[in-house]
Amino acid sequence: MSDSIAQKRYLDWIENPALDKATYKELKTISGDKAQIEDRFYQDLQFGTAGLRGIMGAGSNRMNIYTVARAAAGLAEYIKQQGKDAAARGIAISYDSRNNSSMFAELAARIFVSNGLTVHFSDELRPVPMLSFAVRHFNCAGGVMLTASHNPKDYNGFKAYAADGAQLGPDAADSVAKEMARIKDLPAVIANSLTLEQARKSQLWQDMGSDLDAAYDEMLLQISLQSDVVARHSDLPIVYTPLYGTGNKPVRRILEKIGFKNVYLVKEQELPDGDFPTTPFPNPELPETLNLAIDLAKELQAPLVMATDPDADRVGISVRRSDDSYYTLSGNEIGILLMEYILKTKKELGILPDKPFVVSSIVSGRLSDRICAAYGCDLYRVLTGFKFIAEAIHEHEDKGDGKFQFGYEEAFGYLAGSSVRDKDAVVSCMLLAEMAAVAADEGETLLDRLDRIYATYGYAAENTISIVREGKSGSELIKNTMSEMRSDPFNGFSSLPIRSLSDFDKLIKINLENSKEGKLNYDRSNVLLYELEGLDFFCIRPSGTEPKIKIYFACYADTQEECDRKLENLSATVMDRIECLMDKDV
Structure with a gap:
C-alpha cells in the first residue's frame, strides 16, 4: 500500500467526529510522521487462524477498541449465519492479565449481545485451556480469548474459537475476515452497541465462574x-x-x-x-x-x-x-x-x-x-x-x-x-x-x-533460530526471503545430504533420490521442509503471530557429540543463505 493510501486512512480516522478523544490525541502526536503513519495504517490488522494479534495503539494496523470491535462484529455475523440455534448457544469469552484484555473482552461481549448472541463471560481472568474447555462444556457456537500469549507487554490479541473448542480453521477465519472487511465505519460499531451495563442486564449475558472451575x-x-x-x-x-x-x-x-x-x-x-x-x-x-x-x-x-x-x-x-x-x-x-x-x-x-x-x-x-x-x-x-x-x-x-x-x-x-x-x-x-x-x-x-x-x-540436537524484522519493511523482507528460497530452494545447500523438499505452499514434495514429485495432503502454508539423512531435517517458515522468520534444525545420532557436530554444520550452512537474504534492502 502506498504512503498516500496510508495517509488517507490516517485522515479518515482523525477526521471522524465519532473518534474517541484518547485515540484522537494519540493520532495527533504522529501528524507529519510519515514512518509512523505508514506503519499504523498501511494495512488492516490481519485476521487469520490465530485471530488478531498486534501492538496496542491507534491505527488500523494496531490492537485497539475499533479493531477489536470490528473483529467481534465480524465473528458475530459469521455465527448468526449459522442459524438461530448457533446464536442461542452463543460465545464463551475469557481474557488474560495483559493491559486492556478485560476491557477488550467486555467490548466484545457488548457487541455479541447487541447482535443477539448468548455470552458466557468469565467472571475473572482464566487461561486459554479453560476457554477452550468452556466452549465445549457449555455447548457454545464459538469462543474468544483476549490475549497475546507470550508476546511482550505492548501486544494484545483476539483469539477466535470454533464450536469444537479449537481455534478457527483457515476457511472459517477467511469467512470472518470477509465479514470484517464489509465494516467501514468502525466507531459506529461501538456507538450502535449496548453499553456494558445494558449488556450485563440482558438475559443473553451469563457469567461463568466456580461451576466452570469445578x-x-x-x-x-x-x-x-x-x-x-x-x-x-x-x-x-x-x-x-x-x-x-x-x-x-x-x-x-x-x-x-x-x-x-x-x-x-x-x-x-x-x-x-x-x-x-x-x-x-x-x-x-x-x-x-x-x-x-x-x-x-x-x-x-x-x-x-x-x-x-x-x-x-x-x-x-x-x-x-x-x-x-x-x-x-x-x-x-x-x-x-x-x-x-x-x-x-x-x-x-x-x-x-x-x-x-x-x-x-x-x-x-x-x-x-x-x-x-x-x-x-x-x-x-x-x-x-x-x-x-x-x-x-x-x-x-x-x-x-x-x-x-x-x-x-x-x-x-x-x-x-x-x-x-x-x-x-x-x-x-x-x-x-x-x-x-x-x-x-x-x-x-x-x-x-x-x-x-x-x-x-537415540540422541538429539535440536534448535530454532528466529530473526525478527518489525513493521512494514520487516514484513516485506520476510515475504521476499521466503519467495527467494522457494524460487531457488537448493542454492548454497550442495554440501547437505538433502533427500526431499516439501513445499507446503505449492503442496508438493520433491524426492531428490529419484527425482519424483508427489502431492502433499495439507492445507496450504508458507513452509519449506527439507528432510536429510535419517531423521534429520531443517524447516523455514514465517511466524503466524509475530514479526519473525523461524528456522528449525534437528539432527539425530547414536551419540550426543555426533548430534552436536551435525547440528553445528547444518546451522552454519543454512544460516549463511538465510542471513544473506535477510540483509538485503527491501
Whole structure:
C-alpha cells in the first residue's frame, strides 16, 4: 500500500467526529510522521487462524477498541449465519492479565449481545485451556480469548474459537475476515452497541465462574495417572511461576487436588500485571524467563521448576541436577518426556487403549516417531498451529476409532485428554509434577528419565533460530526471503545430504533420490521442509503471530557429540543463505 493510501486512512480516522478523544490525541502526536503513519495504517490488522494479534495503539494496523470491535462484529455475523440455534448457544469469552484484555473482552461481549448472541463471560481472568474447555462444556457456537500469549507487554490479541473448542480453521477465519472487511465505519460499531451495563442486564449475558472451575478440575483429575505415587511424595517441593498470568489459580488448585502440599510461588510474579516488570518477554521458551524461579528453587532444593505464560497455554520447566545446578529443558525434551510417561504408564497399568495415537507438528522433534513405534501408537504430523492438532483429534477420534493420547509442538505447547482442543499448560503442569513424584519414587530425577529416553531411542540436537524484522519493511523482507528460497530452494545447500523438499505452499514434495514429485495432503502454508539423512531435517517458515522468520534444525545420532557436530554444520550452512537474504534492502 502506498504512503498516500496510508495517509488517507490516517485522515479518515482523525477526521471522524465519532473518534474517541484518547485515540484522537494519540493520532495527533504522529501528524507529519510519515514512518509512523505508514506503519499504523498501511494495512488492516490481519485476521487469520490465530485471530488478531498486534501492538496496542491507534491505527488500523494496531490492537485497539475499533479493531477489536470490528473483529467481534465480524465473528458475530459469521455465527448468526449459522442459524438461530448457533446464536442461542452463543460465545464463551475469557481474557488474560495483559493491559486492556478485560476491557477488550467486555467490548466484545457488548457487541455479541447487541447482535443477539448468548455470552458466557468469565467472571475473572482464566487461561486459554479453560476457554477452550468452556466452549465445549457449555455447548457454545464459538469462543474468544483476549490475549497475546507470550508476546511482550505492548501486544494484545483476539483469539477466535470454533464450536469444537479449537481455534478457527483457515476457511472459517477467511469467512470472518470477509465479514470484517464489509465494516467501514468502525466507531459506529461501538456507538450502535449496548453499553456494558445494558449488556450485563440482558438475559443473553451469563457469567461463568466456580461451576466452570469445578468441571475443568474434575476433567483434569481423570487424566492423572499415578495419584497413589503423588500421595507418597506429597511433600515434594515444587516451584511455580505464572509469570503474572492466568495460570496462578488453576495450576495451584490442581496441584493441591492431586496431593502436592509444598508448591512455592515466585512472589514477584504471582499477581496479574500486564507490564510484566521482571520479565520483558513473558515467554517460558526463553531460559532467562525462569531465572527468578530457579533462584527460589536453589534455596529450597526443589527438583522441579515450572513456568506458564500469561494465558497458560505454554509451560517451560527446569530440573535439578545431581550437583544442585539446574537444567532448563527444550520444548521437544518436555514433549518426549510427557509422551513417553503417558504411553509407558498406561501400558504398564493395562489402560493403553487399542488404536492409540499422538499428534505433533512438522517442525517438532522426530524421536517421537521412535517412541510411538515402540508402543504401537500411531503418530500424525500436522502443520504448525494447535488448531491442526485439534483437527487431527476430530478426524481420528471424534469421527474415527482412534484414541488420542498426547499432542505437542516444540514451541512448549502440550495437550493430554481431548476435552480441551488447544495447548493446555495446566494439565501439563499436573502431569510434569506427577512425573517428578514418580521419578522420586524410583530414586531418580526427570533428567535421569530423559537420559534413559536418549539411550533407548537415540540422541538429539535440536534448535530454532528466529530473526525478527518489525513493521512494514520487516514484513516485506520476510515475504521476499521466503519467495527467494522457494524460487531457488537448493542454492548454497550442495554440501547437505538433502533427500526431499516439501513445499507446503505449492503442496508438493520433491524426492531428490529419484527425482519424483508427489502431492502433499495439507492445507496450504508458507513452509519449506527439507528432510536429510535419517531423521534429520531443517524447516523455514514465517511466524503466524509475530514479526519473525523461524528456522528449525534437528539432527539425530547414536551419540550426543555426533548430534552436536551435525547440528553445528547444518546451522552454519543454512544460516549463511538465510542471513544473506535477510540483509538485503527491501
